[in-house]
Amino acid sequence: MSxxxxxxxxxxxxxxxxxxxxxxxxxxxxxxxVTMVIFAFALDAEVVxxxxxxxxxxxxxxxxxxxxxxxxxxxxxxDGALDALRVAGVDPRAIFLGKAVALGVQLLVLxxxxxxxxxxxxxxxxxxxxxxxxxxxxISATCGLAAVGTLYGGLAAGFRGRETLLPLxxxxxxxxxxxxxTRAVEAALGTAGAVVSDGWPWVGLLIVFAVxxxxxxxxxxGPLIDE
Amino acid sequence: xxxxxSTPTSERxxxxxxxxxxxxxxxxxxxxIATIVAMGWLVAFGLGFSPEDRDQREAVRLLYVHVxxxxxxxxxxxxxxxxxxxxxxxxxxxxxxxxGASAEIGTVFVAVTLVVGALWGRLTWGVFWQWDARLTTTAxxxxxxxxxxxxxxxxxxxxxxxxxxxxxxxxxxLEIPLVHWSVRLWRSLHQEATVLGTDADVSMDGLMLFSLxxxxxxxxxxxxxxxxxxxxxxxxxxxxxxxxxDVALAARRAEASxxxxxxxxxxSSEGTS
Numbered sequence: 246m247s248x249x250x251x252x253x254x255x256x257x258x259x260x261x262x263x264x265x266x267x268x269x270x271x272x273x274x275x276x277x278x279v280t281m282v283i284f285a286f287a288l289d290a291e292v293v294x295x296x297x298x299x300x301x302x303x304x305x306x307x308x309x310x311x312x313x314x315x316x317x318x319x320x321x322x323x324d325g326a327l328d329a330l331r332v333a334g335v336d337p338r339a340i341f342l343g344k345a346v347a348l349g350v351q352l353l354v355l356x357x358x359x360x361x362x363x364x365x366x367x368x369x370x371x372x373x374x375x376x377x378x379x380x381x382x383x384i385s386a387t388c389g390l391a392a393v394g395t396l397y398g399g400l401a402a403g404f405r406g407r408e409t410l411l412p413l414x415x416x417x418x419x420x421x422x423x424x425x426x427t428r429a430v431e432a433a434l435g436t437a438g439a440v441v442s443d444g445w446p447w448v449g450l451l452i453v454f455a456v457x458x459x460x461x462x463x464x465x466x467g468p469l470i471d472e
Numbered sequence: 473x474x475x476x477x478s479t480p481t482s483e484r485x486x487x488x489x490x491x492x493x494x495x496x497x498x499x500x501x502x503x504x505i506a507t508i509v510a511m512g513w514l515v516a517f518g519l520g521f522s523p524e525d526r527d528q529r530e531a532v533r534l535l536y537v538h539v540x541x542x543x544x545x546x547x548x549x550x551x552x553x554x555x556x557x558x559x560x561x562x563x564x565x566x567x568x569x570x571x572g573a574s575a576e577i578g579t580v581f582v583a584v585t586l587v588v589g590a591l592w593g594r595l596t597w598g599v600f601w602q603w604d605a606r607l608t609t610t611a612x613x614x615x616x617x618x619x620x621x622x623x624x625x626x627x628x629x630x631x632x633x634x635x636x637x638x639x640x641x642x643x644x645x646l647e648i649p650l651v652h653w654s655v656r657l658w659r660s661l662h663q664e665a666t667v668l669g670t671d672a673d674v675s676m677d678g679l680m681l682f683s684l685x686x687x688x689x690x691x692x693x694x695x696x697x698x699x700x701x702x703x704x705x706x707x708x709x710x711x712x713x714x715x716x717x718d719v720a721l722a723a724r725r726a727e728a729s730x731x732x733x734x735x736x737x738x739x740s741s742e743g744t745s
Binding site: 400420428453454461465 | 638
């Protein structure tokens with residue numbers, strides 16, 4: 246079987262587990278929503294909230310992503326499923342790609358919900374002109390986040406109780422995504438007078454990041470989980 | 473701590489580790505003395521001979537520590553990357569220990585750079601921290617290598633540790649340019665004139681330049697000295713993990729076979745330490 250075919254099977258498996266367990270809808274999305282509400286408590290002024298809303302969307306995404314990644318690998322480690330996959334001779338690149346795709350799909354759902362929350366809570370508007378930029382940004386940022394999350398999730402997965410390591414490794418690594426995606430979404434939503442054309446260089450950054458970590462991750466994942 | 477095999481057991485295992493003298497050798501002692509001399513020079517030139525700056529006044533003296541430490545830290549992380557790559561290539565744990573030792577020292581040096589830089593900033597700019605591209609990248613560099621060191625401390629065999637940290641050490645090389653690029657883009661779009669204008673001041677006083685040179689020499693020597701000791705210290709730790717119990721068991725067996733009551737007082741339990 247080709248890598249692509251196995252990756253699709255792994256992704257489908259992860260999404261099926263997710264669909265049955267409903268962790269995303271019952272725990273992660275409520276967590277993200279609470280985060281959006283407590284940001285408002287911390288920042289306390291409508292003007293400030295309107296100005297920083299795009300950044301808050303991505304911060305909430307990052308925090309929720311940590312939860313999702315831990316969940317994604319807890320499923321693998323609990324019954325030795327990851328070892329079983331390796332014993333079955335499954336290419337680690339396929340596992341990486343499959344899990345990254347499944348994580349990316351969940352992240353996209355999360356981001357759309359958070360964007361909706363920002364429209365309601367932080368008074369954002371989505372102009373039609375910025376829609377293409379917005380969608381491109383969401384997809385490219387999600388690819389980068391999913392690659393980094395899967396890579397470091399796989400590293401931390403071998404060790405039960407090592408979840409504290411994941412944020413330490415992941416957050417500095419995804420700093421470029423936070424910067425780039427925030428600026429691009431600001432441009433797409435027209436926050437603080439930003440214009441749509443300002444956003445495209447940032448999408449370039451996001452794409453380079455996604456490609457670098459996509460390629461680097463699929464190469465590094467094998468040595469990392471092959472214990 | 474080092475293993476001190478002071479028990480006079482004439483066992484084969486114990487004889488192999490003649491590490492009672494610590495991690496020092498003739499070479500490290502020479503480098504150590506040279507480091508002390510160079511540091512003395514740095515103090516003399518940095519605090520004494522070199523003049524104060526027209527704009528920065530006495531604060532300029534902090535730069536004789538600030539600049540060399542970050543240069544050596546970059547060197548240290550380069551060594552870590554090379555050690556990581558060589559480990560994956562050659563599978564020799566020596567490369568892994570070199571990478572780890574270098575990363576530890578590099579991280580400490582970056583911490584020194586950040587602290588000294590913050591003090592310098594307070595004196596010169598009036599603030600400890602400026603959200604400038606270079607400062608932000610350096611802070612993220614520091615956190616990245618703290619993460620690398622945390623990965624090294626995960627449990628597992630030495631080979632697992634080595635492979636895992638080699639991969640993370642190489643990913644850091646991928647990560648740092650991306651972080652640097654994004655942060656520069658971020659600042660260049662949002663801040664027209666940065667306070668770091670002092671960097672444009674290229675015409676440096678000769679004595680100042682010499683003091684800086686002394687600083688680079690002193691911190692390079694310190695780095696080499698620390699890496700040598702730390703690499704050997706790591707070797708001893710690994711050896712203790714691998715063989716400590718065997719050596720202790722062999723020692724106990726030797727006591728039992730000798731069956732001399734007087735010798736049973738040597739309770740050095742290396743394996744459990």
